[in-house]
Amino acid sequence: MLKPPYLIVIGTVAIDELSTPFGVEQKVFGGSASYFSYAASFFTKVGVVAVVGKDFPEEYRQVLEERDIDLSHLEVLPGKTFHWKGKYETDMNSAITLQTDLNVLLDFKPKIHYSKTPEFVFLANIDPDLQLEVLDQVHGSSLKFVACDTMNFWIKNKCDAVKKVLGRVHAVFMNDGEARQLTGEVNLIKAAQYIHHLGPEYVIIKKGEHGALLYSHEGVFIYPAYPLETVFDPTGAGDSFAGGVMGYLAAARKVNLKTMKTAIAYGSIVASFTVEKFGLERLREVKRENFDKRLEVLKKICKI
């Protein structure tokens, strides 16, 4: 039986087609599990539970392997890899989906066959019914911490399943729009409180250029985003943020308000690199030291 990494992510591995005010790229290696695992790999050993088609390029696999990411659970099915075509207009804050081809994702039934459950589990943005199936597979004394993400599409179309997932995780990552949509509360503190009551001990609300808000039973934490003059491509910002947070927590091997604060700061820093180029290009150029340097700057910027 396979020894588990400290952290696994269940999500998508995709071939994206992106258009931003800075350029158009036909084939970009993307997907929530790719961004998440690449970001987390700077902090801990991470594994990907996902599916690709027979067309998945060997060079994309090598990108994940260069970070020693465990691909034992990256299934290859006949057919084509999940494909997303998106566009950003001037404000760069929200993607406009132009086309989604689920392809092999339609037949994805995540099966986790490590010798025991990894300590940290992240359910990236996929169908909440699939997230529930994964939750049925992760339990036992080794499991420490499960977090999830979701999106407006599931909140609108499968709200009950989303709430069931929230009742079974320790933490949730959501953006401000999704938190407002789910709760009907405009005020973010009230929205976070509401979500907290649905189950998660830690509610992490991503506010894009305005940073992140943590609401927890131990207290509130607010942290700004690293100020960037140019956001080149926002794709993957949320997933690499979550990857930085969960990677840091898995490395710390304990979760409390203190570790969560530093984790959120690192997540924010990782995301600040992600958006500087297309896909994983920028993250492939940096080292852990680059995160530490930028974090020192950010700490100074928001200190009285």
Added chain:
Amino acid sequence: MLKPPYLIVIGTVAIDELSTPFGVEQKVFGGSASYFSYAASFFTKVGVVAVVGKDFPEEYRQVLEERDIDLSHLEVLPGKTFHWKGKYETDMNSAITLQTDLNVLLDFKPKIHYSKTPEFVFLANIDPDLQLEVLDQVHGSSLKFVACDTMNFWIKNKCDAVKKVLGRVHAVFMNDGEARQLTGEVNLIKAAQYIHHLGPEYVIIKKGEHGALLYSHEGVFIYPAYPLETVFDPTGAGDSFAGGVMGYLAAARKVNLKTMKTAIAYGSIVASFTVEKFGLERLREVKRENFDKRLEVLKKICKI
């Protein structure tokens, strides 16, 4: 000749009519100079340069007098006091103007007749041509620091005059939408840089519930807003923020990145009280100690 206070504000004193999701109020004591001076009075001696009509209620004057605000430059002209009617819908982030009756403001020609120029001067949001007339009156060795505010209306209709004002002040307060409108830059850091090049050493961008951003020759500072579960009436938030900032600076009697950071934090705290009730109601209930307490909480909330 009259001895000047440390800080003066040139702006409006108004009778507002407000509608928010929490209620409707027919007569609320408002105006930029009222909110600004009341907020600043917790930190320093402040004077109001403004105009009211013969209808201006004695009890409103007493509200300012209870904080020992210098009203020697509050002119009374025949006619009615400036009246603004506004509405906030669910998102509470931007006011919808329903009616503006300038009344005596049409004949307002600010004349400053203190024995010497006050050290700190704030040009609240009024016609930029009036702001320029005031700038012609404030000079001399006693003058230390001039800051201004403006709004979308002037940026749209008198952009050249706004830019002339910016070329003659040490600091500007703007909200994020106005900064983007003036510069055509979506990215706030780039917008702040652009405005900085127009003249002001300190560019303070107000981001509502997301806090404030300072861009200066000495560095960048980002600070979150105090998290509130209920924003009852956002009117005056920006003016009382500026009042807190300028009041703190005038009391410190020097301006640099260090004093500016603490000033912005206090401004943000003062504004967090302002929005908890209609008009100046909430500020009339609090003491300087309340600011200090809330600031300690905010510091903790955004500290790693």
